Amino acid sequence: MQIITIVGRASGREQKLEVPGEDYSQNLLFWLRDQGVTIASSCDGDGVCKRCYIQNGWLTCQMTVGEFLIQEPSGRIEVGYL
Numbered sequence: 001m002q003i004i005t006i007v008g009r010a011s012g013r014e015q016k017l018e019v020p021g022e023d024y025s026q027n028l029l030f031w032l033r034d035q036g037v038t039i040a041s042s043c044d045g046d047g048v049c050k051r052c053y054i055q056n057g058w059l060t061c062q063m064t065v066g067e068f069l070i071q072e073p074s075g076r077i078e079v080g081y082l
């Protein structure tokens with residue numbers, strides 16, 4: 001089972017989330033929300049507001065969990081607030 005580690009940019013705090021294989025096709029923004037991780041958004045996933053970014057300017061609303069893990073095999077996600 002893959003692990004995604006959420007890291008707060010300012011606090012350095014970490015939160016580890018297990019990713020079941022059946023979740024790979026889910027939208028990353030909504031999957032993170034379901035796990036209780038707060039990600040900024042004002043367009044609710046339409047790809048317009050650009051507030052849901054993580055490292056490398058990736059927009060969590062424009063990728064699946066699986067696509068993220070292919071681009072970032074370490075599973076590390078940096079967020080502004082944790």
Ligand code: FES
Pocket residue numbers: 029040041042043044045046047048049050051052053059060061062
């Ligand atoms: S939620 Fe607005 S661009 Fe991703």
